[in-house]
Amino acid sequence: MADHTDALGRISATTSLEEIYPVLASLHATPGWHKKRPSLWREPRTEFTPRHWSYEVCRAAIDQAGQWISTELAERRNTLLFNPVGDNDYDTVRTLVAAYQMIKPGEYARAHRHSPNAMRLVLDAGPGCYTVVDGVELPMQSGDFLLTPGWCWHSHYNEEGAGANAYWIDFLDVPLVHLLEPMFFEEHPQGYQPVDSRAAEHDWYFPAARTGPQLAAQPEHGGLRRLVLDTQAHIPTVEISYLGLAPGRNVEFPADTASRILAVTQGQGVARVGDLDIAWKRGDVIAVPSWTGFSLSADGQGQMLEVSDKPVLEKLGLFRAQRR
């Protein structure tokens, strides 16, 4: 109460606008006409930048580091792909993060769960690599895509006799959870998660053997086929699509308000994202920030996985696309 009386006294004692500003600042208030930064602007102007990461290079780095870091030590042996914005060292785009992860034969990445949703795109794995989600063991073979909905226990392992390291890309909506702040996380009390069932077919599992033919059966428009995966009931924050690129065609994607991450699942080619020219090949990751137009062109048949936050923007009435 004393503070307020004091503030009233200081305000009534001011003799000019200039004298009111420090008094308001001491109260953690600022007049709208005197704020340091604009709060509204004509159209989206993200600080996030178009980016490209090479699987070949990141895989070499993670292999090299793998000599010294075990899953015992790291829990997850992964390499986060961050956008160099301010002091950010985590977010790939505003709402999503991608990371390359590797697990050696005989290793087990311990079980934990968290409120953010996670997805995996398997790049290279032989038989014997699995993710366990809430007790359901799902295969991880090259080209497969798997869901780990928020708050489901999950762990990964590569059998002793697997013979080869397994590599995949993780996608998570952790940056969105950071923005909204409902983060919860816990480690499994036993560290290891019991397997209750094994599934070759499951709502959380999209094997390449199924999605490949499904994509090929989609209609082609301007050199592009699109297969939207049926995932909304399990992960409502992202839309996941496979993009099929016809050989030699340049496919234009006008800017829209969604942020997205692309991962190359097949082929090679070039892309232009905003002002960035990219030569891409299998396993590479591309960051497309909000309101950034892009184009994709494949030399032969090309295929990419797109993870976008479009459903969040749509649910909030904030999705908008630039007219062609």
Ligand SMILES: [Fe+2]
């Ligand atoms: Fe996790």
